[in-house]
Amino acid sequence: MSLTRRQVLAGAAAGALGAAGVYELVDRLTGSGPERAAAGELPPEQHVLDGVRTVTENGVEVLVPPLHHEVVTARVKVAGSSDLGDARRALEQTLASLEEGFPPNPGGLGITLAWGLPYFERLVLAQWRKNAPYDRRAQKAALLPARRFTSDPATTILEENEVAVLLRSDSLDNLAAAAHELFQQLDVFEPTSIRRGFAGGGFDGGKSLPKRMATAAGVPGADLIPDESELFLGFTSTQAQGLGPRRIANLETLGYVDLPTPYFREGTHMHLSHLGEQLDAWYQLFDFRDRVDTMFRPGLRVASGTRTVRQAPKDVATATDVVRGYHRDGTIGHSAAIQTASRLAADHVADDGTVYAKGTAVPQRADFNTLDNPFFWSASPERDGMRDEPAAGVHFVVFNPTSDDFDRVRRAMDGELPDGTRLEFPVDNSRQGINSVLTTTHRQNFLVPPRRNRSFPLADV
Amino acid sequence: MRDRASLIGASLAAVGAALVLAACGGAGAANPPQPDLALGCPTQWRAGWQKLASDVHAPVYCPRWMPNPLDGRIGGEWNGLRILDKHGGYLVSFIYQETGSGEVHVNFHRFPGTAMPLCRKELSKQMIPCYSDPHGTVRANGIVATFYTVSRDADQWHLSYLWRHDGATYVVSEHVAPPYTFKQVQLNLTRLLRSLVLVQPS
Numbered sequence: 001m002s003l004t005r006r007q008v009l010a011g012a013a014a015g016a017l018g019a020a021g022v023y024e025l026v027d028r029l030t031g032s033g034p035e036r037a038a039a040g041e042l043p044p045e046q047h048v049l050d051g052v053r054t055v056t057e058n059g060v061e062v063l064v065p066p067l068h069h070e071v072v073t074a075r076v077k078v079a080g081s082s083d084l085g086d087a088r089r090a091l092e093q094t095l096a097s098l099e100e101g102f103p104p105n106p107g108g109l110g111i112t113l114a115w116g117l118p119y120f121e122r123l124v125l126a127q128w129r130k131n132a133p134y135d136r137r138a139q140k141a142a143l144l145p146a147r148r149f150t151s152d153p154a155t156t157i158l159e160e161n162e163v164a165v166l167l168r169s170d171s172l173d174n175l176a177a178a179a180h181e182l183f184q185q186l187d188v189f190e191p192t193s194i195r196r197g198f199a200g201g202g203f204d205g206g207k208s209l210p211k212r213m214a215t216a217a218g219v220p221g222a223d224l225i226p227d228e229s230e231l232f233l234g235f236t237s238t239q240a241q242g243l244g245p246r247r248i249a250n251l252e253t254l255g256y257v258d259l260p261t262p263y264f265r266e267g268t269h270m271h272l273s274h275l276g277e278q279l280d281a282w283y284q285l286f287d288f289r290d291r292v293d294t295m296f297r298p299g300l301r302v303a304s305g306t307r308t309v310r311q312a313p314k315d316v317a318t319a320t321d322v323v324r325g326y327h328r329d330g331t332i333g334h335s336a337a338i339q340t341a342s343r344l345a346a347d348h349v350a351d352d353g354t355v356y357a358k359g360t361a362v363p364q365r366a367d368f369n370t371l372d373n374p375f376f377w378s379a380s381p382e383r384d385g386m387r388d389e390p391a392a393g394v395h396f397v398v399f400n401p402t403s404d405d406f407d408r409v410r411r412a413m414d415g416e417l418p419d420g421t422r423l424e425f426p427v428d429n430s431r432q433g434i435n436s437v438l439t440t441t442h443r444q445n446f447l448v449p450p451r452r453n454r455s456f457p458l459a460d461v
Numbered sequence: 462m463r464d465r466a467s468l469i470g471a472s473l474a475a476v477g478a479a480l481v482l483a484a485c486g487g488a489g490a491a492n493p494p495q496p497d498l499a500l501g502c503p504t505q506w507r508a509g510w511q512k513l514a515s516d517v518h519a520p521v522y523c524p525r526w527m528p529n530p531l532d533g534r535i536g537g538e539w540n541g542l543r544i545l546d547k548h549g550g551y552l553v554s555f556i557y558q559e560t561g562s563g564e565v566h567v568n569f570h571r572f573p574g575t576a577m578p579l580c581r582k583e584l585s586k587q588m589i590p591c592y593s594d595p596h597g598t599v600r601a602n603g604i605v606a607t608f609y610t611v612s613r614d615a616d617q618w619h620l621s622y623l624w625r626h627d628g629a630t631y632v633v634s635e636h637v638a639p640p641y642t643f644k645q646v647q648l649n650l651t652r653l654l655r656s657l658v659l660v661q662p663s
Contacts, residue, residue, distance in 0.1 A: 223643040224610055284618055284637065287593035287611040330585060426584075 013191035016377035017072070017179045022217055022390050023172070023196055023371075042104050044266040046112045046451045047364065047399045048246055049168060051105025055203050057308040061240040065199045065230070066106035066168040067209060069368040070175050071272065071395060072182070073161035073444075074189035076456075081123055084459035087188045092455035094186050098178050102169075109178055110168035113454045114270040114446030117143055119162035120458070127458035133251050133267075133447070134258040138404035142257050142269060146443040147407070150414040151425075151435040157384065159444035161192050164272055166366065166397060193384065194377040195274065195395045197370035200238075202228030210369045214279065217371050217390040221279025229307055232277055232369050232392050233434075235295055236308040244364040245356065249399040253350045254362070256401050263461065266450035268364075271406045273396045274374045276439040286437075294433030297333030298325050311335060313359025316343045319417045326423045332415055334434040340419075341412040363409060366397040374441040385441065403445045500525070501658050509535025514662040517549045521571065522631055526656035528565055528641070528649040531555045541566075542615075548573040549629065552615055563639035567653070568616055570632040575625045578632075580613040589613070592621050592632070601655040608647075620646050622654050633657070 043050060053064040078087045095111060102109035120128040120143075133142035146158045165182060167175045183189055202208025207227045214222035214232060230236045249268045251257045259265055286294060292302045292309070297317055302309055317336035326332050342363050348356045370376075371390035378384040400406040408418055414435070415423030425435075449457040502510050502523035510523035513535060524533040531539045533555065541554040550572050557565040572578045580591040592609035599606050599622065606622035612634055619634035620643070633653055637646045 218642070220637075220643070280618075280637065283594075284611060289593070290611075 013194070013377065013379065014184050016194050017183055017191070018176070020172075021196075021376060022213075023198075023376075042099060042451060043246075044450050044452065045247070045250060045268065046454050047249065047268050047270070047366075047448050049104070049106065049110040049366075051103070051107065053106075054240060057203070057236060057239075058306060058310070060236075060308045060310045062203070062230075062236055062308060063238045063240055063243065064106070064203050065238050065366075065368070066110065067170045067198055067201055068168070068172050068175055069197050069199070069366075069395070069397075070167045070179060071164055071193075071195040071397065072167075072179060072189075072191050073159070073164045073193045073195075073272075074183070074191045076119060076123060076162045077188050077190050078123065078456075081459070084123060084456050088456035088459045090186060091182075091188055094181050095455060098181060102174055102178075106168065106170050108169065109171075109174045110166070111178060112166040112168075112270070112448060114164045114166065114272070114448045115457055116159075116161050116163065116444060116446050117145055118160045120447070122162070123456075124458040124461075127461040131261050131263045131458060131461065133264050133402070134260070135256055135402040135404050136258050137256045138402065140404055142251065142402040142404075143447045144403035144407075144445055146271075146273075146445050148443070149407075149410050149440075150416065151438075152440045152443075155385075156440045157442045159272075159442055161444055163189065164270070164444070164446050165189075166270075168366070190379075191377075192379045193375045195370065195372055196376045197368040197372065197395050199368040200230050202230065213369075213371060214392055219279060219371065219390060219392045221281070221283050221392070224283035225279065226305070226307060231367075231394070232279055233282060233295065234291060234307060237365060237367070239308060239311060241313065242311040242361055244362045244399070245360065247350070247352070247354070248356060248360065248362055249364045249401055251401055253352075253354075254348060254356075254401055255351065256405065263453060263458070264447065264449055267453075268399045268448045269402050269406065270446040270448050271396070271398050271400065271403070271443070272446065273443040274370075274372070274441045275394050275396055276374065276441060277392045277394060278437040278439075279392045282437045293329070293331070293333060295334050297321070297336035298329040298331060300333070311339075313343070313357055316359040319419050319421060322417065323421055323423065326415070331433055332423060334413060337415065337417070338409050338412045340417050341408040345418075362400065362405065364399040366399065367394050368397070369393070370395050399448065406445070502660050503533070506533045506535070506537075507660070509537075509540075510660045511663060513543070513545075513551060513553065514660045516545055517551055517571065518662050519549045519571065519629060520627060520659050520661050521551070522569065522633070522657040523660045524569075524633075524653055524656050525658060526652055527555065527567065528635065528653070530557050531565055531567060554615070563641075564636055565641065566619070566636035566638070568619065568632070568634045570616075570630075570634075572630040572632070573628075575628060575630055578630060591616065592623050599651060599654060601651075602657060604654065604657065606654055608650075620650055622650055626659075 055062050078084055135142045148156050167178050169175050198209040208229050210232050211225045226234050247253050251267050252265050288304055316339045319340045322332055322336050344360045347358050370393050373387040373391035378386050514521040527533045539555045541556040544552045553569045555567045578591040579588040582589045591613045594611040596608045596610055604624045606624040609621045612619045612621045616634040619636050621632050621634035623632045635646050635650050637643050
């Protein structure tokens with residue numbers, strides 16, 4: 001009996017979902033996860049993960065991210081809109097069952113389903129036209145096809161997946177159980193890629209997971225990652241005041257978006273990308289002072305070896321600060337540049353009356369380090385440039401209210417500030433600090449519906 | 462005669478064996494083979510280092526051991542640069558480079574004075590320390606050397622040991638590149654540092 005290509009791919013994906021690969025090391029390195037607070041009711045937002053523990057590092061409140069992460073991208077197997085209703089019910093039943101089995105916190109399981117433009121346009125086009133969120137600030141759709149940015153190489157692949165499922169947990173077993181239920185037991189998705197990774201693990205002392213994993217994998221530069229570093233690049237990214245508060249990234253909260261109907265209210269936007277990180281260059285060509293200048297802003301006073309650098313609203317850089325630094329030093333700091341777009345420029349009263357102070361962060365990051373090169377598994381290995389040897393990188397997952405809001409932040413990283421200022425850099429990024437050690441391989445934007453409409457959104461309309 | 466790739470392979474195997482011994486806490490870890498410093502600079506290498514000392518009118522450090530496949534003969538097969546300045550400074554480099562099997566590159570410096578040498582920051586006129594991100598010190602043969610993981614200019618991508626002697630600053634560095642890993646380069650450099658013998662100008 002011969003297998004069709006689709007059957008072969010499906011079989012390969014099933015095998016990959018069950019395999020641990022290089023991440024087998026994680027089991028030996030982590031044991032059980034940290035103590036976690038219990039979470040209460042499920043929030044209406046899918047992207048909000050409750051029960052996240054906070055610790056204080058260097059006087060800064062830090063959120064402890066889940067240790068393990070997995071993103072599975074897929075194409076919807078359903079051929080036409082007539083089957084969508086059944087698929088919707090089956091998927092929702094599986095999701096509800098997983099939520100019954102695992103508490104919705106890092107100790108249990110976080111599940112977020114994000115849907116790509118190809119899903120809305122192929123399967124629910126008429127409903128999409130009536131319900132699609134519109135970014136009134138940008139005068140564009142809230143969900144845009146991904147684009148390449150100035151510092152992206154021409155080889156960056158702009159993906160067209162129909163769905164991405166983000167799974168987060170301190171337990172690899174929980175991730176595996178969820179992946180098994182969603183992609184093997186349920187027959188509604190055809191996986192296109194599997195992406196895995198980790199973060200943190202060093203908050204209670206000892207070596208962090210990124211340090212141990214990179215060292216065990218023999219990644220160049222791994223020996224120089226600080227022992228307790230949350231991420232490969234040596235600094236803490238999940239400090240509470242550096243991440244958007246609970247509802248701020250919702251489509252409706254900041255008033256950027258017109259919602260023709262309430263269908264997507266309490267939903268958000270997700271950007272997913274993969275970036276290779278050249279750790280040996282980061283640690284051998286940049287000394288600690290350079291790394292602080294590059295990651296935060298030139299001249300920022302920080303004690304040697306500091307991992308957590310306060311990024312509270314009062315520390316936020318303005319466009320004027322960034323431009324002044326550029327003219328003085330010829331370079332810009334990563335955080336300072338993006339803060340010109342990622343932080344509120346003025347106090348903001350949200351739709352529910354909540355006041356968000358000037359300088360409050362909007363994006364909610366959910367990125368994690370990886371040794372995928374660039375993915376753990378791909379249905380199109382040649383197109384995706386799959387390599388066997390592990391490589392340091394980050395699967396960048398971030399929730400912003402709209403595609404344009406993400407674009408503004410990402411453009412600021414390249415020196416294109418929201419006020420129209422454009423700071424010029426050499427094509428090779430050599431003066432652009434962090435960009436010189438990052439290479440983006442893939443990008444895509446997704447819409448994250450609210451929890452109540454997470455399963456095949458608009459199929460019920 | 463063995464080819465270069467097999468020479469490097471044999472060397473890496475030896476380093477691997479040393480690491481295993483170290484991990485096991487074996488006798489080899491406690492007492493790694495040490496060059497006999499009483500023998501001084503190796504006979505075949507001595508002339509070059511003696512001439513260097515005479516040319517700079519200052520003591521120089523001659524290695525009794527070099528990472529495979531290099532040797533320490535100035536003017537020999539692996540010697541790349543031999544640059545002297547008017548103030549008694551020098552850069553002597555040894556390099557093996559071959560597509561496919563990698564690069565082994567060791568630099569020896571002397572800088573006049575005991576201040577941290579300064580290098581021009583890339584794409585800038587600003588002068589910054591040539592060596593930064595110190596990671597501890599090693600004592601060997603009367604040398605107290607600081608280990609730096611960020612090196613600039615001719616030592617870019619190198620790990621470096623820097624120490625002071627007789628009013629001058631000395632550095633020995635090695636490029637982190639295949640076939641050697643970071644840890645192997647660190648071991649190489651430490652072994653090299655322990656092998657150094659002082660050659661006085663004649």
